[in-house]
Amino acid sequence: xxxxxxxxxxxxxxxxxxxxxxxxxxxxxxxxxxxxxxxxxxxxxxxxxxxxxxxxxxxxxxxxxxxxxxxxxxxxxxxxxxxxxxxxxxxxxxxxxxxxxxxxxxxxxxxxxxxxxxxxxxxxxxxxxxxxxxxxxxxxxxxxxxxxxxxxxxxxxxxxxxxxxxxxxxxxxxxxxxxxxxxxxxxxxxxxxxxxxxxxxxxxxxxxxxxxxxxxxxxxxxxxxxxxxxxxxxxxxxxxxxxxxxxxxxxxxxxxxxxxxxxxxxxxxxxxxxxxxxxxxxxxxxxxxxxxxxxxxxxxxxxxxxxxxxxxxxxxxxxxxxxxxxxxxxxxxx
Amino acid sequence: xxxxxxxxxxxxxxxxxxxxxxxxxxxxxxxxxxxxxxxxxxxxxxxxxxxxxxxxxxxxxxxxxxxxxxxxxxxxxxxxxxxxxxxxxxxxxxxxxxxxxxxxxxxxxxxxxxxxxxxxxxxxxxxxxxxxxxxxxxxxxxxxxxxxxxxxxxxxxxxxxxxxxxxxxxxxxxxxxxxxxxxxxxxxxxxxxxxxxxxxxxxxxxxxxxxxxxxxxxxxxxxxxxxxxxxxxxxxxxxxxxxxxxxxxxxxxxxxxxxxxxxxxxxxxxxxxxxxxxxxxxxxxxxxxxxxxxxxxxxxxxxxxxxxxxxxxxxxxxxxxxxxxxxxxxxxxx
DNA sequence: TTAAGTTGTCGAACCGGTTCGATAGTGAGG
DNA sequence: CCTCACTATCGAACCGGTTCGACAACTTAA
Numbered sequence: 001x002x003x004x005x006x007x008x009x010x011x012x013x014x015x016x017x018x019x020x021x022x023x024x025x026x027x028x029x030x031x032x033x034x035x036x037x038x039x040x041x042x043x044x045x046x047x048x049x050x051x052x053x054x055x056x057x058x059x060x061x062x063x064x065x066x067x068x069x070x071x072x073x074x075x076x077x078x079x080x081x082x083x084x085x086x087x088x089x090x091x092x093x094x095x096x097x098x099x100x101x102x103x104x105x106x107x108x109x110x111x112x113x114x115x116x117x118x119x120x121x122x123x124x125x126x127x128x129x130x131x132x133x134x135x136x137x138x139x140x141x142x143x144x145x146x147x148x149x150x151x152x153x154x155x156x157x158x159x160x161x162x163x164x165x166x167x168x169x170x171x172x173x174x175x176x177x178x179x180x181x182x183x184x185x186x187x188x189x190x191x192x193x194x195x196x197x198x199x200x201x202x203x204x205x206x207x208x209x210x211x212x213x214x215x216x217x218x219x220x221x222x223x224x225x226x227x228x229x230x231x232x233x234x235x236x237x238x239x240x241x242x243x244x245x246x247x248x249x250x251x252x253x254x255x256x257x258x259x260x261x262x263x264x265x266x267x268x269x270x271x272x273x274x275x276x277x278x279x280x281x282x283x284x285x286x287x288x289x290x291x292x293x294x295x296x297x298x299x300x301x302x303x304x305x306x307x308x309x310x311x312x313x314x315x316x317x318x319x320x321x322x323x324x325x326x327x328x329x330x331x332x333x334x
Numbered sequence: 335x336x337x338x339x340x341x342x343x344x345x346x347x348x349x350x351x352x353x354x355x356x357x358x359x360x361x362x363x364x365x366x367x368x369x370x371x372x373x374x375x376x377x378x379x380x381x382x383x384x385x386x387x388x389x390x391x392x393x394x395x396x397x398x399x400x401x402x403x404x405x406x407x408x409x410x411x412x413x414x415x416x417x418x419x420x421x422x423x424x425x426x427x428x429x430x431x432x433x434x435x436x437x438x439x440x441x442x443x444x445x446x447x448x449x450x451x452x453x454x455x456x457x458x459x460x461x462x463x464x465x466x467x468x469x470x471x472x473x474x475x476x477x478x479x480x481x482x483x484x485x486x487x488x489x490x491x492x493x494x495x496x497x498x499x500x501x502x503x504x505x506x507x508x509x510x511x512x513x514x515x516x517x518x519x520x521x522x523x524x525x526x527x528x529x530x531x532x533x534x535x536x537x538x539x540x541x542x543x544x545x546x547x548x549x550x551x552x553x554x555x556x557x558x559x560x561x562x563x564x565x566x567x568x569x570x571x572x573x574x575x576x577x578x579x580x581x582x583x584x585x586x587x588x589x590x591x592x593x594x595x596x597x598x599x600x601x602x603x604x605x606x607x608x609x610x611x612x613x614x615x616x617x618x619x620x621x622x623x624x625x626x627x628x629x630x631x632x633x634x635x636x637x638x639x640x641x642x643x644x645x646x647x648x649x650x651x652x653x654x655x656x657x658x659x660x661x662x663x664x665x666x667x668x
Numbered sequence: 669t670t671a672a673g674t675t676g677t678c679g680a681a682c683c684g685g686t687t688c689g690a691t692a693g694t695g696a697g698g
Numbered sequence: 699c700c701t702c703a704c705t706a707t708c709g710a711a712c713c714g715g716t717t718c719g720a721c722a723a724c725t726t727a728a
Contacts, residue, residue, distance in 0.1 A: 001448070001472065003714055014678045019716055026717095027675060046446035050387030051714035054683045059384065061430070061449075068416055075409035075616065082402055085433045094444070096395070097431040099419045110428070112380035114335070115395075138335065223618040253618060259593055282409065284557040284587060337684055348708045353686055360687095361705060385684035388713045 002043035010039035022047070053114075062093045062305065063116035063139075065107055065130065067123040069187075076248055079278055079294035080122055080144060087302040093117070104129045111137035118142070118305045124155075126192035140308035140315075142301040146194050150320050154304040156297050159322035160195045163290040164202035166327055167244050167272045168212070170288070174333055176242040176270060178213040180233060182250045186218040199246050199274070215240065219247035226250055230257045242270040242333065245287075251275060252283045270333035277328065287332040290325045297323060336377035344373035356381070387448075396427045396639065397450035397473075399437055399464065401457040403521075410582055413612055413628035414456055414478060421636040427451070438463045445471035452476070452639045458489075460526035474642035474649075476635040480528050484654050488638040490631050493656035494529045497624040498536035500661055501578050501606045502546070504622070508667055510576040510604060512547040514567060516584045520552040533580050533608070549574065553581035560584055564591045576604040576667065579621075585609060586617045604667035611662065621666040624659045631657060 008015045013032060020026040021036045028036075039045075053059045064084060068074060085095050096116055100106035107130050110116055117139060121130055124145030134141040135152050142154040171179060181203055183189075184196040200216060207214040215237050220229045226249050234257075245251040251273045258265060265271050265286070273289040280289065300321065308315040342349045347366060354360040355370045362370075373379070387393045398418060402408060419429045430450055434440035441464050444450055451473060455464055458479030468475040469486050476488040505513055515537055517523075518530040534550060541548040549571050554563045560583050568591075579585040585607045592599060599605050599620070607623040614623065634655065642649040 001446075004716095005714075015715080016679075016717075017677055020677085023716080026677085029676060032676080044446070046443075048388070048714050049447040049449040050384045050393065051683090052716080053384030054382070054388055054685085055714080055716040057683075064431075074412055078408055078412055081431075082433060085431065089434055094449070095431050095433075097398075097415075097419065097429050099416060099429075100423055109380075112335075112378070113383040115383040115428070223615050227618065255590055256593065256618070259590065281557050282586075284561065284590070338686095339684075349685080350687075350709075351707055354707085357686080360707085363706060366706075382684050385713090386686080388715085389684080389686040391713075 001048075002045040004045070004047065006043055007036065007039045007045050010043060011035040057114075059115060059117050060093050061096050061116045062088050062302070063107075063110050063119045064095050064097045065103055065119065065121050066097065066099050067103060068099050069191075075282065076276070076279055076294065077122070079276055080298040083295040083298040084120060084302050087299045088306075091302070091306045093306070104133045107133045107137070111139055114138075118309045120301055120305060121145070123193075126194040128192070140305060140312065142305035142308075144297045144301050146198070146320070148194075150318065152318055154301070154308070154318055155320040156300045156304070157195070157320075157322055158290075158292055158297065159325055160198040161202035162322075163274055163325040164199045164244075164246075165206050166290060166325055167274065168203050168206040168210075170272060170327065170333060171242045171244070171270060172206075172210055172212060174242075174270065176212070178237075178240045178242075179207065179215070180237055180240045180243045181214050181216040182219045182230075182233070182243070182245045182247050183216060184219060184247050185221045185249075187221075189218065196246075203244060213239075219245075219250040221249055223249075223253070226253045227257055230254065231261070234261060234263070240269075242272070245271065245273040248275060248279065251285060251287065254287075255283075255285070265332050266334040272333060274325075280328075280330075286330055288328065288330045290327050293323050293326075335382075336379040338379070338381065340377055341370065341373045341379050344377060345369040391448075393449060393451050394427050395430050395450045396422050396636070397441075397444050397453045398429050398431045399441055399453065399455050400431065400433050401437060402433050403525075409616065410610070410613055410628070411456070413610055414632040417629040417632040418454060418636050421633045422640075425636070425640045427640070438467045441467045441471070445473055448472070452643045454635055454639060455479070457527075460528040462526070474639060474646065476639035476642075478631045478635050480532070480654070482528075484652065486652055488635070488642070488652055489654040490634045490638070491529070491654075491656055492624075492626055492631065493659055494532040495536035496656075497608055497659040498533045498578075498580075499540050500624060500659055501608065502537050502540040502544075504606060504661065504667060505576045505578070505604060506540075506544055506546060508576075508604065510546070512571075512574045512576075513541065513549070514571055514574045514577040515548050515550040516553045516564075516567070516577070516579045516581045517550060518553060518581050519555045519583075521555075523552065530580075537578060547573075553579075553584040555583055557583075557587070560587045561591055564588065565595070568595060568597070574603075576606070579605065579607040582609060582613065585619060585621065588621075589617075589619065599666050600668040606667060608659075614662075614664075620664055622662065622664045624661050627657050627660075 004015050004018050008018045018036055021028045021033050088095050098106050119134055119139050119141040121143035124143045124147050126148050128147050131147050144156050146157045183200045188196045204214055217233055220226045263269050271287045273287045275289050276292045276294050338349050338352050342352045352370055355362045355367050422429050432440050453468055453473050453475040455477035458477045458481050460482050462481050465481050478490050480491045517534045522530045538548055551567055554560045597603050605621045607621045609623050610626045610628050
């Protein structure tokens with residue numbers, strides 16, 4: 001493989017001149033520049049990334065740390081990853097994707113060996129063990145999901161409290177007084193997925209304020225348990241006139257369950273959910289829902305990160321930004 | 335950040351001694367090793383990845399090139415990516431995931447700047463423009479999907495011809511003489527996704543050999559077109575007693591479409607498909623199907639690649655390996 | 669005519685590791 | 699006691715870039 005030295009020799013200049021011709025950081029005469037470019041083309045020269053990283057202390061790579069839980073409903077994850085990858089590339093960065101089970105250790109390994117210039121965390125839990133590691137790291141960090149301590153990092157998340165209020169309100173004004181709530185899986189609570197209780201607690205609070213009965217269930221994860229559970233719930237709560245579903249697996253399974261039971265939406269039951277537009281299309285979900293905006297969250301996280309990587313000093317205070325929930329009315333309530 | 339020089343100074347030895355203590359490539363006295371390790375711990379030293387890459391010409395990173403088509407049914411992709419990431423890590427490699435639209439250019443950029451030691455291609459098309467670039471690269475390459483020219487690369491794919499024969503045969507022995515075939519989307523054919531016509535052509539061939547009527551349709555991609563099309567097909571071919579679906583979006587939508595039409599499986603219609611076990615569970619698909627084994631394919635691709643990276647000479651001939659299709663009988667035929 | 673830029677280029681140092689060759693010290697074998 | 703082999707360590711070179719300081723040649727201003 002051709003090195004900058006080969007180019008220099010072929011063009012009859014010094015290595016530094018080639019470097020300056022490439023970076024434009026010092027002026028180079030037009031003819032020299034021309035000769036250098038010819039040599040580069042002829043030799044097919046591309047700067048070696050490792051050498052450049054060593055010299056500049058910049059890798060132009062972003063570390064993306066994703067938790068994949070085997071027992072979780074995974075297709076939604078991709079909706080975060082792809083926009084992140086796209087935005088990063090637009091800014092000139094590549095993505096090192098890390099999916100190790102032991103997140104903190106992986107993060108330590110990658111960060112301390114200086115493989116990346118910045119770090120994006122997905123799936124952040126309330127007391128996420130990756131956060132202290134991230135805070136120790138030299139690289140700036142940005143994340144999707146709300147941790148308990150947000151010092152020194154940029155945080156992006158949906159406003160789940162407000163989402164819950166919007167949905168309860170949507171049903172309340174239509175006269176519903178008895179509502180089933182399906183929350184995320186039990187282990188999401190256990191693992192500290194704050195969005196789970198932020199949504200649930202706000203929904204319960206809002207319901208109790210208006211004297212609305214609310215039956216809360218932690219959803220199942222996998223088939224066939226999901227279907228079975230939905231049926232059990234519907235059996236147990238015949239008085240409920242509406243359902244709020246904050247659970248991807250459950251809402252994906254709901255159409256067939258309701259269909260099997262002969263329950264019409266919205267005639268027999270009003271249904272609202274919280275999922276992304278893309279997810280809804282994938283599963284053909286006909287339900288009014290709050291949009292979770294995974295692409296906006298992913299994009300924002302990377303953009304904030306890039307700002308800090310480019311200008312570590314001038315990027316301003318660290319911030320927590322909540323995306324405002326928007327409701328999409330698909331006519332599944334009345 | 336601490337460098338190997340800092341460690342050396344603190345331990346009172348030379349830099350090379352620290353390096354040898356770490357790599358074990360030369361013998362080091364127990365006490366020196368002890369002092370070095372203490373210094374490493376105290377300083378929190380981790381070797382700089384760029385410097386190491388420069389010195390060893392090894393990055394310990396694998397480039398994973400994925401094509402995401404906006405109009406495609408995406409959740410299946412993750413089933414390849416995760417096992418690949420897992421296997422790579424077990425072998426000590428991290429994953430640089432590249433999702434750029436312009437695959438060939440991205441590949442050239444990454445490969446020629448020596449950011450990775452090896453390359454995995456997903457979604458490989460018949461005349462995939464990434465293949466010639468890969469062949470020029472210094473790094474060995476491995477892929478999932480069958481290209482027209484397999485020189486100099488390792489190829490892994492499901493045996494789609496055999497899969498089609500198995501499914502047709504499964505229906506034939508049960509007496510079906512009129513079968514609907516739903517193939518991948520039209521643009522998969524156009525883009526050269528060989529698996530699409532390999533499956534279709536083998537199915538048609540096998541059907542015609544036995545005088546079975548087969549109605550072939552290229553499926554739609556997104557809702558609500560998918561549902562509409564399925565209904566149209568069923569309207570148009572009332573004489574069909576069975577259906578073979580080689581299309582993720584279509585088979586995911588099929589249960590609700592059949593349910594709406596009051597068509598019972600297998601009483602009114604026999605249905606078989608070709609999808610992964612994981613995909614089937616995700617969408618609660620009750621259909622007999624050939625398993626597509628994305629994890630086995632992903633794992634194999636990485637394993638072959640690792641073998642070549644570790645020992646570029648002794649990894650043997652380049653090979654095309656087809657995974658043998660296994661049928662999972664879920665009782666959706668008779 | 670000289671002092672003070674400006675432009676274009678070079679050489680050397682540096683980034684942080686790895687690895688080769690040399691060497692001092694130690695123990696065994698003759 | 700001498701030689702030989704082996705162990706433990708060091709210094710220097712190298713990987714392939716970037717960047718700083720110096721400097722020659724050429725302008726421009728005084």
